Amino acid sequence: MDLNEEQAGGVTVLQVMGRIDSTTAPVLGERLTAMVGAAGARVVVDFSQLDYISSAGFRILLLAAKRADQTTSKLVLCGVSGKVRQLFDLGGFLDLFTIAHTREEGIAAAG
Amino acid sequence: MRRPANIVYGLEDSPPPHVTVFNGVQYVGLIAINLVYPLLVFRAAETPAQLVGSLLAIGMLVLGLATFLQVCRLGPVGSGYMCPATFTATYLGPSLLAVQVGGLPLLFGMTLFAGLLEVVLAPLLNRLRPIFPPEVSGLVIFVIGLSGGIAGLRAMLGEKAAPVSTEEWWIAGVTLATMVALNVWGKGMARMLCALIGLAIGYIAAGIAGLLGVGNIRTIAEAPWIGLPAFGHLSWSFDISMVVPFAIAAVAAAMKAVGTIAVCQRMNDADWVRPDMRSITRGVLADGASTVVAGVAGALGTNTSTPAVGLAAATGVASRKVAYAVGAIFLLLGLFPKLTALLAVMPRPVVVASLLFAVTFIMINGLQVMSSRMLDARRTLVVGLAIVAGTAVEVFPTLSATAPEAARPLIGSSLVFSTVIALLLNFLFRIGVKQxxxxxxxxxxxxxxxxxxxxxxxxxxxxxxxxxxxxxxxxxxxxxxxxxxxxxxxxxxxxxxxxxxxxxxxxxxxxxxxxxxxxxxxxxxxxxxxxxxxxxxxxxxxxxxxxxxxxxxxxxxxxxxxxxxx
Structure with missing residues (x-):
């Protein structure tokens, strides 16, 4: 898994590439928790280059969303399509997160 | 069965009469372009224009009956879906071969044979899947398109064809350009009926250029407005050398029917997971029975219309009642000799342009079916070598003359040769594949x-x-x-x-x-x-x-x- 962080008008965009499994999920979890840990943070996670996400990855996303609620931060996911979207649907996660179609829409939704 | 959100009138719904009739006319317009296939075959058989008119009228009656057979569930026959019938490029190649060898009687006899074969195959289709994997059935569809397009071009550019005039080139260009432009940039009705509108423009252009001819105009003028087609010319014959081409066409038609009915199932059920083989078997039986009717009555083999089902998905009108309307309209059109006479004298460039437009979609459909499976080197070779084999028959028509006597029926048709090569390689390459x-x-x-x-x-x-x-x-x-x-x-x-x-x-x-x-x-x-x-x-x-x-x-x-x- 590779992570790439960018700033776009006060919104932090984290692009996740490759696979989120039990080996890589803790790395993502640490990064995400730190990002949404600051009060009022605005974070977009871009999954357009993601190939695979397992239950370990979904757990990390749930924990990050919970942390964002506690700190009144905003967490938006984008680029959830194809196989990855099917997995979100399979696990019943599509309605649990704010999911934007594109990165631009994600930034607008977070901002 | 849960109705999908995009379906306005589901299978069991009764749309208002004007919606039913309008949609019926729309489907008939979409399907009518495929009358170009029987027209091309009857022309190749050098059939007089008057008889061609009568044969086309019979064809429309057959399409009407075939549509009813598919939508009504009579005993074990009929899928019950809004899935109209059409003439198909699948039977074009074999039919052209048949009229060359034995004229119209052989065409009708072999069409009857193909229909009976499809009826017999219907309950066995699911078991035949390993023999005809998608890359082979996709290849068959692709070669049907390729050989159909070349057959059309041969009517204009072949050795036996009359020289093409400048006007004919222009008319072919205008007809094809109209169809393409409306299909690519058109919207709504114009897009849906692009082929029919192109056909009409082609006729007008041919009329202006004086290509319709006094004789042809007289044929149209003399044809009565209402009347039954003549059946007196009908006779049937059988030739063993035609068995393989028609058998392959029958299998291809059955496979296309399987695909089209599966689309109908998916379109009508939001919870659809996989094809229901019971209604598919009933639908293939209806498809085969329709081709039997076509052979008996004197028409080309029929098949389920994939574009019509695609149109139903686009408009959200999938009601069974609309299929009844389509069947009734075709039966009525078969009783208007003036209309069929007009179709019978279709100018050569208009026929060729319409055919080229239609086969483009068939070839791409074949490519899509082929690429629906993961292809390793073995399967790539099956597809690639079979395409080369089929193309070789089209490019070198004398190839079969140089082959041993027993192999000639297999090498005489691009469809047959490429299918046989694909089937043989498919069997051969199973060696060494661990299951x-x-x-x-x-x-x-x-x-x-x-x-x-x-x-x-x-x-x-x-x-x-x-x-x-x-x-x-x-x-x-x-x-x-x-x-x-x-x-x-x-x-x-x-x-x-x-x-x-x-x-x-x-x-x-x-x-x-x-x-x-x-x-x-x-x-x-x-x-x-x-x-x-x-x-x-x-x-x-x-x-x-x-x-x-x-x-x-x-x-x-x-x-x-x-x-x-x-």
């Missing part, structure tokens, strides 16, 4: 790339569907992740993947406690609280992703079976 592949995983971390490669390589060797392999890849990766991380397996985890055309089974076994595969999703709190919740989520997703799961635990060894329908 069960095994793999061992030793300890953490799980090498995701190796798992991916294992499923990709074997999936391509088996010619499996991409979506099924993707599902299996997830289940393999997710289950191994849970086993290695949470079950502390003693020794390696063994993976076996088995495939036949209908099933993909994954067997994962290890020494250690079993993983839980709950039917209920754990709550978000459970998932967040502990790794146990995360494992339950994994088990829930694994269960949902496979079509069937089974888990056993005996003598310390746990085994999970994931079954995927294929």
């Amino acid at each position: 069960t592949a095994t793999f061992k995983v030793d300890g953490a971390p799980v090498q995701a790339e190796k798992l991916e490669q294992f499923m990709e390589t074997n999936g391509a060797a088996w010619g499996a569907r991409r979506d099924v392999i993707d599902r299996a890849k997830f289940n393999l990766a997710q289950s191994l992740e849970v086993i290695v991380d949470s079950c502390e397996p003693q020794g390696p985890v063994e993976v076996a993947a088995s495939f036949d055309e209908f099933n993909l089974d994954l067997r994962v076994s290890y020494v250690g406690p079993p993983i839980e595969l709950p039917e209920r999703r754990p709550s978000n709190e459970e998932i967040m609280e502990s790794e146990d919740g995360q494992c339950k989520l994994a088990g829930f997703m694994l269960r949902r992703h496979a079509d069937r799961v089974a888990a056993t635990h005996r003598a310390g060894r746990s085994t999970i079976l994931f079954h995927f329908d294929h």
Whole structure:
């Protein structure tokens, strides 16, 4: 898994590439928790280059969303399509997160 | 059966009369362009224009009856779906061959044979899937398009064709350009009826250029407004050398009917998962019976109309009542000799342009079917060499003359030759393909790339569907992740993947406690609280992703079976 962080008008965009499994999920979890840990943070996670996400990855996303609620931060996911979207649907996660179609829409939704 | 959101009038609904009639006319307009196939065959048989008019009228009556056969459920016949009938390029090549060898009687006799064969094949189709995998049936569709297009061009550019005038080039260009422009840039009705509008423009252009001819105009003028077509010319014959081309066409027609009816099922049911073979078998029986009727009455073989079903999906009007309207309109049109006389004198460039437009979509449809499966080197060679073989027959028509006497019927037609080559290679290349592949995983971390490669390589060797392999890849990766991380397996985890055309089974076994595969999703709190919740989520997703799961635990060894329908 590779992570790439960018700033776009006060919104932090984290692009996740490759696979989120039990080996890589803790790395993502640490990064995400730190990002949404600051009060009022605005974070977009871009999954357009993601190939695979397992239950370990979904757990990390749930924990990050919970942390964002506690700190009144905003967490938006984008680029959830194809196989990855099917997995979100399979696990019943599509309605649990704010999911934007594109990165631009994600930034607008977070901002 | 739950109605999808985009369907305005479902299968059992009764749309208002004006909606029913308007949609019926729209489908007839869409299908009417395919009258170009019988027209081309009757022209090749040098049939007089008056008789061509009568034959086209019979053709319309046959389409009307065929549409009723498909939508009505009479005994074991008829899918019951809004799936109108049409003439098809599938029978074009064999029909052209038949009229060359034995004129119209042989055409009608062999069409009757093809229809009977399709009727016999209908209940066996599902079992024939390994013999005709999608890359072979896609190839058949592609070559049907290719040979149809070349047959059209031969009518203008062939050795026996009359020289093409400048006006004819212009008319062909204007006709084709109209169809293409409306299809690419048109909207609504203009787009849906692009072929019919192009046809009308072609006629007008031919009329202005004086290509309709005084004789042809007289034929139209003398034809009565209302009347029954003549059946006096009908006779039938049979030729053993035509069996293979018509048999291949019958199988291709049956496969297309399977695909079209599966689209109907999916279109009408939001919860559709996989084809229901009962209504498909009934639909293929109706399709075969329609071709029997065509052979008896004196028409070309018919087939389910895929574009018409596509139009139903686009408009959201899938009511059975609309199919009754389509059938009734075709029956009525068959009783208007003036209309069929007008079609019978269709100028050569208009025929060719319409054909080129139609076969383009057929060829692409074939390519899509071929690429719906994962293709390794063996399957790539099956498809590639078979296309070269078919093209060689078209480019070198004298090829069959140089072949041994017994092989000539197989090499005389591009469709037959390429199909035979594909079937032979398909059988040959089965040598050495293991239907069960095994793999061992030793300890953490799980090498995701190796798992991916294992499923990709074997999936391509088996010619499996991409979506099924993707599902299996997830289940393999997710289950191994849970086993290695949470079950502390003693020794390696063994993976076996088995495939036949209908099933993909994954067997994962290890020494250690079993993983839980709950039917209920754990709550978000459970998932967040502990790794146990995360494992339950994994088990829930694994269960949902496979079509069937089974888990056993005996003598310390746990085994999970994931079954995927294929």
